[in-house]
């Protein structure tokens with residue numbers, strides 16, 4: 001089994017997933033910022049982080065340092081096979097190790113540049129996705145899709161690790 005779940009969260013959705021998974025599999029979860037004193041090089045971990053412009057944030061801080069058994073990429077877009085393939089190639093990880101977890105948008109916690117970017121994406125979607133009302137609503141008003149059920153695949157995968 002892994003030693004810990006490490007998470008990187010800006011507005012809290014990834015943290016929520018990490019906490020739920022931690023309880024479910026009875027493994028501690030740590031914020032990426034606090035792992036220096038908690039983990040040793042090559043420890044087995046699962047890494048959960050929010051996606052920023054297609055990048056799994058903080059990935060370079062864990063990739064060649066710990067034995068990352070799998071990744072949970074948390075984004076605002078719906079789960080989609082093509083999108084997952086883009087994340088796999090863009091972040092240089094093996095497909096079977098990547099699990100997409102839909103997070104959400106929380107305007108109360110977004111500030112400055114990050115808030116601006118999400119608003120811009122919302123505006124861009126307005127012209128492109130007229131029929132996709134759900135996605136427009138997410139980017140204009142915010143939403144949460146955090147659900148324990150979304151963790152089933154990553155949970156099953158972790159059960160195969162000794």
Ligand SMILES: Cc1cc2nc3c(=O)[nH]c(=O)nc-3n(C[C@H](O)[C@H](O)[C@H](O)COP(=O)(O)O)c2cc1C
Pocket residue numbers: 008009010011012013014015049050051052053054055074075076077102103104105106110113114115117118
């Ligand atoms: C600047 C910025 C860029 C983002 N880029 C993406 C993206 O490329 N793909 C995606 O699915 N979500 C993207 N999002 C949405 C976040 O990944 C989403 O809100 C996520 O749930 C945040 O997780 P957190 O609450 O743990 O920080 C972006 C958000 C911000 C603020």
